[in-house]
Amino acid sequence: MINVSSVSLPPETEELVLEVLRSGMIAQGPRVAELEEAFAAVCGVPHAVAVNNGTTALVAALQALDLRPGDEVVTTPFSFVATLNAILEAGATVRFADVLDDFTIDPAAVGALVGERTRAIIPVHLYGLPADMAALEALALPAGVALVEDAAQAVGARFGGRPVGSFGLGCFSLYATKNVTSGEGGMVTTADDGLADRLRLLRNQGMRRRYAYEIPGHNYRMTDLQAAVALPQMARLKEINDRRAGNARELTAGLEGIAGLVLPAEVEGRSHVWHQYTVRVTPDARLTRDELAARLAEAGVGTGVYYPRLMHDYPCYQGHPLIRADGGTPRAASLVHEVLSLPVHPALSDADLRRVTEAVRSLLGED
Template sequence: MIPISSVKLGPDVENKVLEVLRSGMIAQGPLVAELEHRFARLQGVRHAVAVNNGTTALSAAIEALEVGPGDEVITTPFTFIATLNAILETGATVRFADIRAEDFGLDASSVEAQITDATRLLLPVHLYGQSVDMTPLVALAEKHDLRIIEDSAQAHGARYEGRGVGSFGVGTFSFYGTKNLTTGEGGIITTDDADLADRLRILRNQGMRARYEYVLAGHNYRLTDLQAAVVLPQLDTYDELVATRRAHAARLTSSLEGIEGLELPRQLEGREHVWHQYTVLLPVGVDRDQVVAALAERGVGSGIYYPKLVHDYDTYRSRADVIPSSTPVAEDVVRRCLSLPVHQHLSDDDVDAVARAMREVLAA
């Protein structure tokens, strides 16, 4: 089976982890600081604050901006559930705007229609490794005096008009096991604001500025040096990893072009896509479950990211702090999206096999 994702860590990671184990410094320490420095440089920002997972990165960022009960946040309904859960954890209310099918990101015109007097924050999600169209969202934020948090969980190193994602507002990233960069579990927050970075460091460390000097009611959101040791060697070769994913994406696109009704992902002008996922939109009327099963029969794994809009689950439907709206593009995309293997551990023969299986299934 050609898997939709694959995690293979080499001897460089093993050696780095052993160094930490032998050092006796396995909690947050110098390797976390090194990770923060190097990740800030990757994204082109002044500060990066490592935390224990991508969801707490979102929660901490929202809390640090002092968004909470009585405030509203506008985000996309087409995202992983962590985006919604992190907002609700802070006590804020969530409104949803529609997306653009070409990049799966928030549509600024739909966002503006959702802005109310209570709106404090815009929360776009850079899905699958490509940036949202940030220029109109930044303009909206300036016009209405709003803050921006960029959910960049899947977009390490992605760029928009030459700038790293996570540099237009406050950026949050995930190092979950299947991400382009992984610590197993982990996250990081990016900002150019020194005061905000200081607040985030205090929040992640039980509210302590120094040992037993509590200045905020905080949390234990710390990352460990063991986790940092896993990801630091990956940063050494990240450019090569992304180049491989881009080559695989280009090979898939070349092989799948021309299939009637199949919409292929593209790197849009002014963007630098890092291809966390290669997500197509199936032809209208095609049974997605049958496609998934038929691909599996041919030895090809696939993924549905995501099968429902985040508010379309029973547990959220009756909540007063979750306010759905008309999002026809998102409603269409969620029915037709399907991700195909594009990861760096594929061979050219694997990529060709994925494309061949897809052609066979859609021709059947």
């Protein structure tokens, strides 16, 4: 089976983890500080604050903004549910804007929702493609609205030559399948000294030093063990993302021209880091999306559906008082029935890529 994701760690990872174990300093320490420095450099900002996972990164970023009851946050409904959960945990009201054909949030739809109660906009750089940050900045800055980038899938991506994570508060995930992983972990990046200070207090029970509490906080800390896993990958980030981009080009070359199969596009001015290679299987295709996924599995090709439903369409969110889904998101509602992610990870061989494209073409291509 060619899996849709694969975890492959550099050989020096083991020794770095063993160094941490031998040091006796396994909680947050010098390796976390090194990882923060590496992230800040990649994002082109002075501050990176490590936390224990990507969801926490979003929660902490919103808490640092000191949201109040009645404050609204505009985001996309087409993403992993952590984006929604973080807003609810911060106590804000969620407003959903529709997405574009490239899967990222539609700035025009965001603009229709921004009002006097709007405190933040959360674009999601889905599958590794940055959202249109220029258009979103043009909406947010004049209105005094914060930008909180959900960059969980997009470490190393850029918009207009500027790194994601530098447009406001950047929130990253280091989950096992991400382009850079620590198993579990997260990072918040910012150029704002005050927000960085507040984030560091929030992650450490509100303490600047032991038992000196300044604000109510939490334990959001990352361990040096997690940082030791991620550090060698940060040194190879360009190589990792270049390999994914090369694999994406091979997939596109092998899949072009198939009826009913819409391939992911690279958008001018935005560097895609290909956390996922996500196609759309439209009604014009020979098979439905789910039929194609099942037949590919029989052929030994793994796939993934990211995401099968809009976040707020699950029963546990129905009628939630902090969710306002009154605007309608028809494009996002259509995409959940069409999206299918194919293997694009760096561990794929040339033979693997040929197997993937040949399998898809044999199932959907012309007789």
